[in-house]
Amino acid sequence: MTALSRTTPASPSLLHSLGQGKNLPGLLFMLPAAAFLLCFLAYPLGVGTWLGFTDTRIGRAGVFIGLENYEALWSDSVFWLSVFNTILYTSVASVLKFALGLWLALILNENLPFKSFFRAVILLPWVVPTVLSAIAFWWIFDSQFSVISWALMKWGWIDKPINFLGDSTSARASVIAANVWRGIPFVAISLLAGLQTISPSLQEAASLDGATPWQRFRYVTLPMLTPIIAVVMTFSVLFTFTDFQLIYVLTKGGPVNATHLMATLSFQRGIPGGQLGEGAAIAVSMVPFLLAAIMFSFFGLQRRKWQQGGND
Amino acid sequence: MADTKNTATLNDETVGMGYLDNLPRRILTLYLPLGVFTFVLLFPFYWMAITSVKPNDQLTDYANYSPLWVVGPTLQHIKYLLFETSYPGWLWNTMIVALCSTFLALAASVCAAYAIERVRFKGASNVGLMIFLAYLVPPSILFIPLAFIVFHFGIYDTKLALILTYPTFLIPFCTWLLMGYFRSIPYELEECALMDGASRWQILTRIILPLAVPGLISAGIFAFTLSWNEFIYALTFIQSSENKTVPVGVLTELVRGDVFEWGSLMAGALLGSLPVVILYSFFVDYYVASMTGAVKE
Incomplete structure (x- = not known):
């Protein structure tokens, strides 16, 4: 990596300076991590980009076909549906996660009995393997024996079971609900950590100046929390956008591709479908969206630094 | 707690x-x-x-x-699961894979974090930034090329494939977390050791590591949980039933046809979650520290 750049011969005692300096030990210490990341992260990224330009299938080496995969995707209505689904899924789920997570964080920031207990159990959905909790949701969303349908029928709100995963609108709503369920703890606990760095004296000062609770939240809490919100939401958006597990367990992209995300479509075309080249092209098409999300949060953070009088 | x-x-x-x-x-x-x-x-x-x-x-x-x-x-569902399916084998596989990849990732991350934070070789801050960017690369854009590479290395359908690929998402996270911990250890301790003639390796193993034990625990349990929960690589790289991990095994082997055996499925999900939940219940504060630590930096 960059550590190599210093090894240009500057003085006759090159070996001596290498042994005594910081660069050789630094390089040696970096070696294991660099080997892993170059071999299984940087190299696959390159291979993935290259595969996107070939017609490789499982068990058959491909040849370079230029932009053909991307041209095929451009006129593929299922691909565009998956792009739409991914954007819908990410935006709705992220907004809900943010709103509910912030609300939960504000509640947990109050003086409550058994606070550490609540904090501990609230993080559980995030600790348990997603696939296993998704299987529980699969059972909760069963078309005949859903416990939600049962409760609603018992209260007389509906008269027949809801077909949660069988109808495109309700399937979208169901997978978003499951994703929000899993994502709230992360947002809430991270924002709680941010809230606890805000001194209560600021709130008291605002209160003495006659600020209403809403004004205290809007003009004291929220601005103080902005940097951590930017980071938490970047992570949240990134991981929602590239989500695979929940959809794969709950709907496998159905009904009629209504819940196919780009990641699940890429898997379906690439692994069971055997079209590695096309799958890789779909995966590569996610990169611009991810970069946009990272840039958005990066510049959001910089603005914050500048406001606080720090240097960029 | x-x-x-x-x-x-x-x-x-x-x-x-x-x-x-x-x-x-x-x-x-x-x-x-x-x-x-x-x-x-x-x-x-x-x-x-x-x-x-x-x-x-x-x-x-x-x-x-x-x-x-x-x-x-x-207890019939649990009995069925433990004695008539390959479930115990999947649990064992998941345990082996999670422990080995966590160990590998921690070893590599300790060295990398120490080099970036304390050896301060030329370009260290750039390497730190690259590590952070590596953390943002999601597995769902890597699994197809990785499957290709794993196949060419001849480790397709083995536990080794998972043990070697899981560190790709563990190392960036652990390094980032440990950098924060190493930063809080005073320079003076290291300078004293240098004056007494300790090598970099001795400083790391004798001084830094004992002081960074909370950080190591945080990074370790977090990495263990992440590898226990991993799904897409295990689904893609493993074919044979005896090498599957719990999440993949439960989903691909216990779901047969149209008749869902919900009892054993739920038992499988419950038993598969227990190890991480137990670990979590002992180390709640370390979890919170590692999660918020990664976000705060």
């Missing part, structure tokens, strides 16, 4: 201005929403647990039995 002194990222002492509110108002604005949140967040686990001990005839008979309770709980 564990003590909050070691990792004081969240403190409970702040009273705030809550004392200004009266009780009915607090019930309406705090306890009620908190109750609803806790109920919704925990209900799937209750549902999982209650289904896994329900006899088959009660599972779908909502007319005669309330689905929320169980009459005469049974």
Whole structure:
């Protein structure tokens, strides 16, 4: 990596300076991590980009076909549906996660009995393997024996079971609900950590100046929390956008591709479908969206630094 | 719960201005929403647990039995799972893969974090930034090329494939976390050791590591959980039943045709979650520290 750049011969005692300096030990210490990341992260990224330009299938080496995969995707209505689904899924789920997570964080920031207990159990959905909790949701969303349908029928709100995963609108709503369920703890606990760095004296000062609770939240809490919100939401958006597990367990992209995300479509075309080249092209098409999300949060953070009088 | 002194990222002492509110108002604005949140967040686990001990005839008979309770709980689903399927093997595989990849990732991350934070070779800050960017690369854009590479290395359908690929998402996270911990260790300790003639390796193993034990625990349990929960690589790289991990095995082998054996599925989900939940319950504060630590930097 960059550590190599210093090894240009500057003085006759090159070996001596290498042994005594910081660069050789630094390089040696970096070696294991660099080997892993170059071999299984940087190299696959390159291979993935290259595969996107070939017609490789499982068990058959491909040849370079230029932009053909991307041209095929451009006129593929299922691909565009998956792009739409991914954007819908990410935006709705992220907004809900943010709103509910912030609300939960504000509640947990109050003086409550058994606070550490609540904090501990609230993080559980995030600790348990997603696939296993998704299987529980699969059972909760069963078309005949859903416990939600049962409760609603018992209260007389509906008269027949809801077909949660069988109808495109309700399937979208169901997978978003499951994703929000899993994502709230992360947002809430991270924002709680941010809230606890805000001194209560600021709130008291605002209160003495006659600020209403809403004004205290809007003009004291929220601005103080902005940097951590930017980071938490970047992570949240990134991981929602590239989500695979929940959809794969709950709907496998159905009904009629209504819940196919780009990641699940890429898997379906690439692994069971055997079209590695096309799958890789779909995966590569996610990169611009991810970069946009990272840039958005990066510049959001910089603005914050500048406001606080720090240097960029 | 564990003590909050070691990792004081969240403190409970702040009273705030809550004392200004009266009780009915607090019930309406705090306890009620908190109750609803806790109920919704925990209900799937209750549902999982209650289904896994329900006899088959009660599972779908909502007319005669309330689905929320169980009459005469049974262990037949768990027995079926443990003695008639490959479930114990999957648990063992998951354990091996998670432990090995966590160990590899921690070893590599300790060295990398020390080099970036303390050896300060030329370009260290750029390498640090690259590590952070590596953390943002999601597995769902890597699994196809990785499958290709794993196949060419000849380790397709082996546990080694998972042990070697999991560190790709563990190392960036652990390094980032450990860099924060190493930063909090005073330079003076290291300078003293250097004066006494210690090598870089001795400083790392004798001075830095003993002081960074909380950080190592945080990074270790977090990495273990991440590898235990990993799904897409295990789904793509493993074909044969005896090499599958718990999440993949439960989903691909216990779901057969149209008849869902919900009892054993839920038992499988419950048993597969238990190891991480137990680990979590012992180290809650380390978890919170590692999660918020990664976000705060």
